[in-house]
Amino acid sequence: MIEAINLKKSFAKPGAGKKEQPVLAVSDVSFTATDGQVTGLLGPNGAGKSTTLRMLATLIKPDEGSASIDGFDVVSDVLAVRQQLGFMPHNAGIYPRLTARENINYYAKLCGLSRNDAKQRVDALLEQLDMHGFADRRSAGFSQGQRTKVALARALVHRPQTLMLDEPTNGLDVMATRGLREIIRDLARQGHCVLFSSHIMQEVSALCDHIAVISNGRIAIADSLSGIKDRTGEDDLEDAFVRAIGETP
Amino acid sequence: MRFFAVMIKEIIDNLRDRQTVFYALLFGPVLLPLLLGGSIILSLKQLSIDFDEVLPLAVVNAESAPNLMEFLYSNNIDIETAPENPEKAVRDGEVPLVLKVMPGFNDAIRAARPAPVTLLVNEGDKASAKQTRRVRTLLQGYERTINALRLQHRGINPDIFNSLEISTEDTSLDGAGGQLLASLLPFLLIISMVMGGFYLAIDTTAGERERQSLEPLLGLPLKRQSLVLGKFGATMCFVGLSGMLTSLSVFILFQFFPTDIIGGGLNFDASTITKAFLVASPLVAFISAVLITVSAFTRSSKEAQTYLGVLMAIPMAPFFILQFISIRSELFTMPVPMLSQYQLLERIVLADDTPALFIILSVLGTLICAGLLLGLAIKLYSRDRILM
Numbered sequence: 001m002i003e004a005i006n007l008k009k010s011f012a013k014p015g016a017g018k019k020e021q022p023v024l025a026v027s028d029v030s031f032t033a034t035d036g037q038v039t040g041l042l043g044p045n046g047a048g049k050s051t052t053l054r055m056l057a058t059l060i061k062p063d064e065g066s067a068s069i070d071g072f073d074v075v076s077d078v079l080a081v082r083q084q085l086g087f088m089p090h091n092a093g094i095y096p097r098l099t100a101r102e103n104i105n106y107y108a109k110l111c112g113l114s115r116n117d118a119k120q121r122v123d124a125l126l127e128q129l130d131m132h133g134f135a136d137r138r139s140a141g142f143s144q145g146q147r148t149k150v151a152l153a154r155a156l157v158h159r160p161q162t163l164m165l166d167e168p169t170n171g172l173d174v175m176a177t178r179g180l181r182e183i184i185r186d187l188a189r190q191g192h193c194v195l196f197s198s199h200i201m202q203e204v205s206a207l208c209d210h211i212a213v214i215s216n217g218r219i220a221i222a223d224s225l226s227g228i229k230d231r232t233g234e235d236d237l238e239d240a241f242v243r244a245i246g247e248t249p
Numbered sequence: 250m251r252f253f254a255v256m257i258k259e260i261i262d263n264l265r266d267r268q269t270v271f272y273a274l275l276f277g278p279v280l281l282p283l284l285l286g287g288s289i290i291l292s293l294k295q296l297s298i299d300f301d302e303v304l305p306l307a308v309v310n311a312e313s314a315p316n317l318m319e320f321l322y323s324n325n326i327d328i329e330t331a332p333e334n335p336e337k338a339v340r341d342g343e344v345p346l347v348l349k350v351m352p353g354f355n356d357a358i359r360a361a362r363p364a365p366v367t368l369l370v371n372e373g374d375k376a377s378a379k380q381t382r383r384v385r386t387l388l389q390g391y392e393r394t395i396n397a398l399r400l401q402h403r404g405i406n407p408d409i410f411n412s413l414e415i416s417t418e419d420t421s422l423d424g425a426g427g428q429l430l431a432s433l434l435p436f437l438l439i440i441s442m443v444m445g446g447f448y449l450a451i452d453t454t455a456g457e458r459e460r461q462s463l464e465p466l467l468g469l470p471l472k473r474q475s476l477v478l479g480k481f482g483a484t485m486c487f488v489g490l491s492g493m494l495t496s497l498s499v500f501i502l503f504q505f506f507p508t509d510i511i512g513g514g515l516n517f518d519a520s521t522i523t524k525a526f527l528v529a530s531p532l533v534a535f536i537s538a539v540l541i542t543v544s545a546f547t548r549s550s551k552e553a554q555t556y557l558g559v560l561m562a563i564p565m566a567p568f569f570i571l572q573f574i575s576i577r578s579e580l581f582t583m584p585v586p587m588l589s590q591y592q593l594l595e596r597i598v599l600a601d602d603t604p605a606l607f608i609i610l611s612v613l614g615t616l617i618c619a620g621l622l623l624g625l626a627i628k629l630y631s632r633d634r635i636l637m
Binding site for chain 2: 011054057058059060061079082083085087088089091092093094095096097098102106107109110111112138151154155158
């Protein structure tokens with residue numbers, strides 16, 4: 001379960017002098033993602049999706065507002081939040097000189113799993129994500145789909161209740177995307193809370209039970225797919241999205 | 250103990266990287282000592298003259314000066330007939346030098362006048378210059394003998410012309426080449442330690458950002474300091490291993506040094522090298538901390554390489570500075586990392602006494618600097634900006 005309340009974050013421009021105004025990346029983000037559901041964070045590039053996810057993942061501190069993961073505050077209870085949360089960032093890199101299995105096992109160890117527990121968990125994930133074909137190959141030559149699976153397995157290795165995926169389908173082909181969607185639906189069915197960010201409408205509408213539309217650093221609308229269509233009076237999610245962010249379709 | 254997992258992973262990961270392994274295990278420990286030590290041995294060999302070595306010497310008109318030839322022969326010079334055109338032969342390097350006994354040599358000797366001989370040499374050629382010095386020394390010896398005979402013949406004590414008796418005594422234990430050779434050990438050791446950890450430190454910090462594997466790593470339920478300590482530990486392993494292997498190879502290299510070249514006062518035996526490595530070992534922590542901290546500032550491997558490349562001048566600085574101005578090892582230079590190790594290691598190799606206080610100050614100063622840098626690295630990793 002994720003709860004974000006009035007999150008705000010601004011950054012100094014890289015290389016900018018001290019007098020320059022900082023860039024407001026997220027101005028007002030509030031939404032809730034519940035267990036057993038896939039929640040989509042939908043927004044155009046630069047809307048503040050990644051910054052929001054980074055704040056929820058305790059990687060950066062919000063300037064204002066608050067957020068909690070399964071009841072733990074993202075500023076004051078950092079380690080507890082990370083224990084609850086599996087986070088797969090945008091373009092997450094894996095270690096090219098390690099095999100898929102070693103990559104996942106490394107994260108298991110870092111999360112404090114014992115040797116035996118880690119081995120079992122890694123085997124289970126290799127099975128669950130259908131990775132046996134390339135489990136013991138070095139990752140240097142992996143396809144984007146294989147890399148995404150390794151990164152996803154890594155994020156799941158410590159059995160987190162809540163999962164955040166930042167544009168996970170980037171660079172995946174149709175079949176790999178469908179496979180990933182199936183995995184995400186499975187995870188939600190098992191009772192996990194899944195937050196999924198994307199700028200692709202079809203993907204969000206095909207997968208998500210609940211959608212939060214983010215634009216210019218604020219949540220424009222947050223509801224179920226049908227709720228958003230009703231409230232904007234548009235039949236098509238794309239038109240609804242355009243109307244929600246304040247433009248005319 | 251999660252830092253241990255980070256350390257083990259970074260070591261395994263980097264052992265699979267050819268570049269890192271080459272610099273840690275081959276460049277510092279093998280290539281550098283061979284290149285530097287080898288060239289120093291060669292140049293010392295070129296400078297020193299071995300009077301026992303038999304030297305062939307081409308002589309023009311040897312038959313006119315049988316006594317001189319006898320004298321040269323008794324001083325390990327083999328007389329050979331000179332080539333047709335001796336000037337050209339020397340210039341072309343066919344023979345290193347030619348001694349020309351000039352016409353009228355015998356008459357001049359008999360008449361007690363200066364007897365003319367000419368040395369054809371090639372000053373541009375090091376071998377020729379070295380042999381010239383040897384032959385000239387012998388000729389001067391012959392001249393002194395003739396002078397003494399001439400004076401005795403006239404009833405004069407030859408010592409009357411020796412108004413000064415100059416004797417020099419080299420009080421340094423090592424001789425001229427010794428200081429340079431003594432500074433070779435700290436130089437090699439420090440450079441190869443830096444090179445040993447260089448690529449691993451870059452790969453585990455700046456490389457991690459570049460591969461975009463840092464963000465998921467920082468999101469894991471572990472403290473940032475475990476992460477930094479793990480990377481620091483892995484770097485220490487490579488730096489330490491590099492240092493140890495270099496000590497070993499310096500030890501082996503000096504087994505092949507003839508003692509008359511090294512000078513009797515220099516010690517390169519097993520116990521000296523072990524002591525030197527132990528005294529230098531706090532640098533393992535210091536160098537690793539410098540490498541980790543500097544590359545934590547940078548955004549990419551390329552940037553890290555640039556910064557650290559400039560930083561490489563720092564470990565070399567004491568070597569060059571100490572060649573020009575001798576900074577005496579004093580209490581106040583001992584807490585300075587690198588400089589103190591240079592001075593201590595030189596003293597150890599030269600078998601000068603090294604006060605325990607010096608060693609304690611050097612260890613403490615170096616470890617405190619390493620600790621401060623490590624603290625800075627942990628701080629850098631705790632900032633939001635590490636991800637920007």
